[in-house]
Amino acid sequence: MIETINLNKRFGKLQALNNISVHCQSQHSIALIGPNGCGKTTLIKSILGMVVPDSGNIIFKGKNIKKDYTYRNHIGYMPQIGRYPDNMTIGQVLDMIINIRSFQGALDEDLIHEFGLHQMKDKRMRTLSGGTRQKVSACLSFLFNPDVLILDEPTAGLDPIASEQLKEKIILEKQKGKLILITSHLLSELDDMITQLIFMQEGCLIFHKNIDELRAETGEDRISKAIAYILKNQKA
Amino acid sequence: MAYTLLLAIFAWSAFSLEDTSAKGVLSLLNIILLTVPLVSVLFTTIYIYNSAEFVELLTSQPIKRTKIWISLFAGLACSMSMAFLLGAGIPLFVYAETTLSIIMVSIGILVSLVFVSLAFFSASITRDKAKGIGVSIMLWLYFALLFDALVLFLLFQLSDYPIEKMMVGITASSPIDLARILILLHLDVSAMMGYTGAIFKKFFGTTTGMSIAFLLLTLWIAIPYLISLRIFRKKDL
Numbered sequence: 311m312i313e314t315i316n317l318n319k320r321f322g323k324l325q326a327l328n329n330i331s332v333h334c335q336s337q338h339s340i341a342l343i344g345p346n347g348c349g350k351t352t353l354i355k356s357i358l359g360m361v362v363p364d365s366g367n368i369i370f371k372g373k374n375i376k377k378d379y380t381y382r383n384h385i386g387y388m389p390q391i392g393r394y395p396d397n398m399t400i401g402q403v404l405d406m407i408i409n410i411r412s413f414q415g416a417l418d419e420d421l422i423h424e425f426g427l428h429q430m431k432d433k434r435m436r437t438l439s440g441g442t443r444q445k446v447s448a449c450l451s452f453l454f455n456p457d458v459l460i461l462d463e464p465t466a467g468l469d470p471i472a473s474e475q476l477k478e479k480i481i482l483e484k485q486k487g488k489l490i491l492i493t494s495h496l497l498s499e500l501d502d503m504i505t506q507l508i509f510m511q512e513g514c515l516i517f518h519k520n521i522d523e524l525r526a527e528t529g530e531d532r533i534s535k536a537i538a539y540i541l542k543n544q545k546a
Numbered sequence: 547m548a549y550t551l552l553l554a555i556f557a558w559s560a561f562s563l564e565d566t567s568a569k570g571v572l573s574l575l576n577i578i579l580l581t582v583p584l585v586s587v588l589f590t591t592i593y594i595y596n597s598a599e600f601v602e603l604l605t606s607q608p609i610k611r612t613k614i615w616i617s618l619f620a621g622l623a624c625s626m627s628m629a630f631l632l633g634a635g636i637p638l639f640v641y642a643e644t645t646l647s648i649i650m651v652s653i654g655i656l657v658s659l660v661f662v663s664l665a666f667f668s669a670s671i672t673r674d675k676a677k678g679i680g681v682s683i684m685l686w687l688y689f690a691l692l693f694d695a696l697v698l699f700l701l702f703q704l705s706d707y708p709i710e711k712m713m714v715g716i717t718a719s720s721p722i723d724l725a726r727i728l729i730l731l732h733l734d735v736s737a738m739m740g741y742t743g744a745i746f747k748k749f750f751g752t753t754t755g756m757s758i759a760f761l762l763l764t765l766w767i768a769i770p771y772l773i774s775l776r777i778f779r780k781k782d783l
Contacts, residue, residue, distance in 0.1 A: 321782075358606045361782040382608035389606070393599030410607050 311336045311458065311489050312357060317366035319352055326352040327363065328513040334506075336457065339480070339490040341500050343537070344510035350493045351390065353510070354460055357491075358387055383411065386456035390463045392447035394435040400446060401431035404453070413454050421449045424475045441467045448476055452483070459483060459490045465499060477503060497534035507533070509540075571642050571650070574634065575729055578654050579722050582630065583661040584686050590622050590665035591682040595675040602783045615778050619666060619771060626658040646732055653725045653763075660721040660766040661686070667770035670777040693720045714749050718759075721766040728759050 312334040319327040326349045334340055342350045355361040357368055359375055359382065367374055370381040394403050408417070422428050425445045435443070444467045451459060461480070465473035480503055484490055494500055507524060509516040517540075521533070530536040597618070604614050634654055638647040668681035697716060717723045749755045 355783070360602065360605050362780055379610050380608055382606065385606075387606040389603070392603070394603065395597065395600050407607065410604070410609060 311371060313369040314353070314357070315367045315369070317353070317356060317363050317368070319349075319356065319361060319363045325513045327356070327366075330366070330510075330513075330515050332508060332515060332518055334489055334491065336489045337487045338506050339484045339492070339504045340506040340508060341504040341533075342491060342493040342508045342510065343495070343497065343500075344516075348510045349513045350510060351462060354387075354462055354491065354493065358382065358385065358460065383454075384457045386451035386454060386459045388444075388447045388451040388459075388461045388464055390466070392443050392450075394443070394446070396436035397434060399432050399434050400427055400438075403435065403446065404431075404450070407450055408453070411454060415455065418452050418455045419449075421445075421452050421476070421479055424479075425449065425472060441469060441472065444468055445472060452479065457488055459488060461490070461492045463493055463495070465494065465496065473499075497537065498532070500533055504533075509537070571638075571646065571729075574638070575650070575726065578634065578650075578657070579726055580690055582654060582657055583690060583722060586626050586658045586661035587665045587668075587682045587686050588679070589626070590662045591669050591679050592675075593622060594618065594666065594669040595678060598783075605783055611779050612775065615666075615775050619662070623659055623662050626662055627655045630654050630658050649732055650729055653728055656760070656763045656767070657721060657725045660763060660770075663767045663769075663771040663774075666774040670774035670781070689720050689722045693723065697723070718762050721763055724759055724763055724766075728756070 314330055314332050317327050317330040318325075324347075328349075330349075330353060342353065344350055352361055356363050357370075357375075359379065367376070369375070371384070373381060375381055398406070404422075419428075425448075427442075427445060427449060435446075438446070444464075448461075448464060448468075451461065459480075464476055464480070468476060477499065480490060480492070484503065484505075490503075492500070492504065504521060506518065506520055508518045524533075524536050524540075525531060528536040528539040530539055601614060601618070605611060631651060635647070635651045638650055642650070664685050665682055668685060669678045671681065672678050697713075700716075701713075717727060
């Protein structure tokens with residue numbers, strides 16, 4: 311569904327993406343992990359067209375994204391830090407994005423209700439806490455029932471109840487056969503959400519594997535332990 | 547809002563303080579040529595930087611980048627023009643003759659647009675808000691004050707040579723001077739500008755000259771904006 315071919319991006323001296331080629335197929339839930347500053351967000355932003363790679367191609371559903379911007383209709387994106395116009399209310403922001411997308415189908419408002427955002431539609435964005443903003447971002451990304459969900463640190467800043475609700479929603483969408491890309495540092499959270507793992511380090515792709523494969527290879531049941539095992543063996 | 551009010555106060559007081567409307571127009575002209583560019587360029591630059599995150603959010607939605615940038619420009623251009631129209635336009639129409647006010651209002655709006663466009667340019671070349679605002683202020687300072695000083699300096703240095711024709715060309719390279727001359731020529735005070743004024747009158751006074759001047763102002767809007775658009779389309783957010 312999404313394929314990147316030899317993607318390169320350099321920010322000054324830093325090589326943020328070094329020849330990244332990955333192939334993400336639908337019906338998979340893929341975790342993108344790696345240490346801070348390893349290029350996870352840059353990779354996501356290139357897929358979204360927010361960062362223009364120096365070289366390489368990104369193919370979405372068989373089309374190169376350079377020529378066609380409409381592919382973003384099929385993506386729901388939840389940014390790490392969502393920033394919205396301060397003086398708009400939650401309701402206005404939601405309406406505006408619906409307007410921009412000129413979306414016709416049925417809206418997926420589950421999260422709005424679960425988070426209780428419909429009760430505070432008239433609150434201005436400026437007055438919201440960081441966590442509530444994250445909730446708005448999450449709702450926006452799921453609202454249009456997209457084929458691909460890209461979630462950048464979705465649970466960071468959310469309270470335990472909300473992040474549990476969000477996780478359930480992600481699992482539900484996964485079962486519907488959508489492609490889900492998640493970056494996270496909380497490996498323990500990922501266990502029951504994902505089917506594949508992409509590990510990046512300093513702009514390079516280290517591996518891209520199925521979880522089951524990884525578990526079999528390392529003999530560990532939990533992702534965090536499996537990763538630790540691989541890192542140890544790598545150094546040795 | 548505050549800007550409209552400020553312009554309105556300036557305009558009304560300019561007309562009520564001076565005994566003839568021509569003098570009122572003159573003082574208003576100076577205000578227009580100093581404050582309008584400054585407010586347009588600063589307000590626009592700050593606005594663009596403040597909405598940077600929001601623009602980022604929009605780019606993740608299925609819209610063309612060109613469209614985002616154009617909408618941003620349209621919104622800012624409309625509000626700046628409206629502010630000018632309400633603030634300075636109404637008193638002008640009340641006190642001055644109609645043709646003159648029409649020309650003055652349209653030139654004022656054009657000047658606002660030129661500086662909105664210059665603000666887009668300076669906001670697109672750097673990510674740093676402080677730098678961007680700095681570039682904007684420099685641009686304003688250059689066009690509003692330094693440029694005149696340079697021209698005067700050139701005039702004195704080269705006063706022995708026939709440079710009047712060249713002056714017309716130099717004027718074209720500053721939107722503010724272009725606007726000033728266009729308005730002055732309609733005020734019958736060009737006699738005060740001596741021989742150069744006569745040349746100006748001969749050149750800009752004709753319909754072709756006028757249209758060329760308007761065209762130049764339009765170019766001043768289009769070129770910085772198009773450059774910024776090119777930059778924005780390839781920018782990393």
